Amino acid sequence: MTKVKFYGYGLPGKFPKEFPGRLIVLEGTDGVGRSTQVALLREWLESSGYAVTSSGLKRSMLAGKGLQMAQEGNVLGTHTNVLFYATDLADRLEREIIPALRAGFVVITDRYIYSLLCRALVRGVDRDWAYNVLGFALVPDRVFYLRTDLNHLIPRVLNASGFNYWESGMDFLHKGGYYENYVEYQSRVIAQFDAMSEEFGFHTVDATRGVHEVFVDLRDGIRKLIKGMKPGSPKVPDATQYGLDKQLE
Amino acid sequence: MAQLANGKPLPGKLFVVEGIDGSGKSTQLDLLTKWLIGEGYCVAFSEWNSSPVVGTTTRRGKKKQLLSPTTFSLIHAADFIDRLERQMLPALQAGAIVLADRYMFTAFARDVARGVHPQWVRGIYALAVRPTVAFYFRVPLDEAIRRIMTGRPQLKYYEAGLDLGLSSDPYESFALFQKRILQEYDKIVDEFGLTVIDATLPLTEQQEIIRRIVAPHLQGVLRSERSAWREALTKEQLYGRYLKEIGAERGQQA
Numbered sequence: 289m290t291k292v293k294f295y296g297y298g299l300p301g302k303f304p305k306e307f308p309g310r311l312i313v314l315e316g317t318d319g320v321g322r323s324t325q326v327a328l329l330r331e332w333l334e335s336s337g338y339a340v341t342s343s344g345l346k347r348s349m350l351a352g353k354g355l356q357m358a359q360e361g362n363v364l365g366t367h368t369n370v371l372f373y374a375t376d377l378a379d380r381l382e383r384e385i386i387p388a389l390r391a392g393f394v395v396i397t398d399r400y401i402y403s404l405l406c407r408a409l410v411r412g413v414d415r416d417w418a419y420n421v422l423g424f425a426l427v428p429d430r431v432f433y434l435r436t437d438l439n440h441l442i443p444r445v446l447n448a449s450g451f452n453y454w455e456s457g458m459d460f461l462h463k464g465g466y467y468e469n470y471v472e473y474q475s476r477v478i479a480q481f482d483a484m485s486e487e488f489g490f491h492t493v494d495a496t497r498g499v500h501e502v503f504v505d506l507r508d509g510i511r512k513l514i515k516g517m518k519p520g521s522p523k524v525p526d527a528t529q530y531g532l533d534k535q536l537e
Numbered sequence: 538m539a540q541l542a543n544g545k546p547l548p549g550k551l552f553v554v555e556g557i558d559g560s561g562k563s564t565q566l567d568l569l570t571k572w573l574i575g576e577g578y579c580v581a582f583s584e585w586n587s588s589p590v591v592g593t594t595t596r597r598g599k600k601k602q603l604l605s606p607t608t609f610s611l612i613h614a615a616d617f618i619d620r621l622e623r624q625m626l627p628a629l630q631a632g633a634i635v636l637a638d639r640y641m642f643t644a645f646a647r648d649v650a651r652g653v654h655p656q657w658v659r660g661i662y663a664l665a666v667r668p669t670v671a672f673y674f675r676v677p678l679d680e681a682i683r684r685i686m687t688g689r690p691q692l693k694y695y696e697a698g699l700d701l702g703l704s705s706d707p708y709e710s711f712a713l714f715q716k717r718i719l720q721e722y723d724k725i726v727d728e729f730g731l732t733v734i735d736a737t738l739p740l741t742e743q744q745e746i747i748r749r750i751v752a753p754h755l756q757g758v759l760r761s762e763r764s765a766w767r768e769a770l771t772k773e774q775l776y777g778r779y780l781k782e783i784g785a786e787r788g789q790q791a
Contacts, residue, residue: 296657297657299605300606301652350603353594361590364619368591368619371615372591372594372612374611375615379603382607417661420661421661
C-alpha cells in the first residue's frame with residue numbers, strides 16, 4: 289500500500305488514505321543509466337506477472353512537447369524552468385501516476401521532484417520556494433539513488449550523445465567551455481544529491497558498477513516492496529479433466 | 538516604490554491593474570500607458586498569459602482541456618515568472634515604468650477559486666516584485682457579467698470555469714465562478730493593500746483618479762531619449778538607410 293502523503297500542500301481533491309499500488313522512483317544524475325534500468329525493471333516485473341507502468345520527465349500530455357521546444361531554444365530562465373517542469377510532473381501525477389496507483393499498478397518513474405530540486409538548488413534558487421512549488425508531490429514508497437562519480441560518468445557521456453547544454457550547466461556557468469562546465473556542474477549536482485539523500489531517505493545504489501549488478505540490487509530491493517501484489521495464478525486445468533484427450537482420439 | 542521580494546528597492550516603478558473580466562482595467566491601463574509615453578517616460582508593458590516560452594503549452598492545455606487546477610496554476614506561474622525574469626525585472630532595474638495587466642493577485646483569486654491551496658500559490662509568487670501601486674477595479678458581479686455578455690456571446694471552457702463542474706450551463710457556470718473570484722479578490726484587497734477604484738464611475742473620472750495616484754511616484758523615473766538616432770542623423774546628414782534593418786524605428790516606439 290502507498291500511504292497517501294504529500295510533501296507540502298499537496299493536490300486539491302479528495303484522496304483515500306492509501307493506494308493499492310506502489311510508487312518507485314529512480315534518481316541520479318544525467319547519464320548514470322536510469323532509463324536503462326527502468327526499461328529492464330519494467331520488463332522483469334511484467335514478465336513476472338505484475339501490472340506495471342513507467343513515467344519520466346517531459347512525458348506529460350500537457351507540457352512535454354512545449355518543454356522540449358523551450359529547452360531547445362535555450363530560452364528558459366531558472367525559475368521558469370522549475371515551474372515548467374513542475375507543470376509537467378503535476379500533469380503526469382494527476383493524469384497517469386495517481387490513477388495507476390489507485391488501480392494497483394507498480395509505477396516506476398525515471399526521476400521525480402529530487403532532480404528538479406537538485407537542479408534548482410545548484411542554480412541558486414531559494415530552497416523554501418522550490419520546496420513549496422513541488423509540495424504537490426506524493427511521497428513515493430521508495431527512492432533508489434543511482435550514485436556515480438565523474439570518472440565513471442565522462443566516458444559514458446562521450447560514448448552517448450556528448451555534452452548537452454543543460455547537462456553542462458551552460459545556462460548559468462559562464463566561465464568555461466562545455467567540458468569544464470560539465471565537470472563543474474555535474475560535481476555540484478552529485479554533491480547536491482548526496483546532501484538530499486538523508487533528508488529524503490534515498491536508498492543508494494552504487495552505479496559505478498556494471499548494468500547487471502545495479503539491476504540485481506534494484507530487483508532485490510523492489511521485490512520486498514511488491515510482496516503480495518501479484519494476482520494469484522490459478523492452476524491451469526489438465527487437459528484430461530475435460531476429456532479432451534478422448535476427443536482427440 | 539517597486540521592491541524586490543527581499544525588500545530591496547528597485548529604481549523603476551511598477552503599476553498593476555487587477556479585476557475580473559469586464560471591470561474595465563485594460564482600458565484604464567491603456568489610457569495610462571498612452572499618457573505616460575506622451576509625457577516622455579520609458580514604459581514597458583507586460584500582459585498576463587503572454588510569455589512566448591510557455592504559450593504553446595497553455596494554448597494546448599486550454600484547447601484540449603488538459604488543465605487541472607494545479608497545472609493551470611503552475612503553467613500560469615511559469616508564464617508570469619518568465620515575464621518577470623525577462624521583461625519586468627530588467628526594466629525595473631533600469632529605472633523604467635512597468636505596467637502590468639493583471640499580476641499575481643489574479644492567480645491568488647482565480648487559482649484559489651479553482652481549489653488550490655491559498656498559501657501554496659502565494660508561496661510560488663513570493664519571488665514577485667512588490668508593486669508600487671496595485672489598482673483593483675471593483676465592479677458588482679451583475680454589471681461585470683452584463684459588460685462581458687454584450688459583444689462576446691461565446692464563453693471558453695476555462696474562462697467559464699466549466700472545469701469546476703459548478704454548472705453545465707456555461708453562462709451559469711461563469712457567473713458562479715466569477716462570484717467566487719470576486720470573494721477572493723475582496724480578501725486580497727485587505728491582505729495586500731490594493732488601491733480600490735470604483736469601476737462603475739465614468740471612464741475619464743477613473744483615469745483622473747489613477748493619474749493623480751500615479752503622478753507622485755514619477756519623480757526621477759527614467760525618461761526616454763526620444764529620437765536620439767534622429768538627432769544623430771540630422772547632425773551627420775545621414776538618411777538612416779540601415780536603421781530599419783536593426784529595428785531602431787520600432788525600438789523607439791517601445
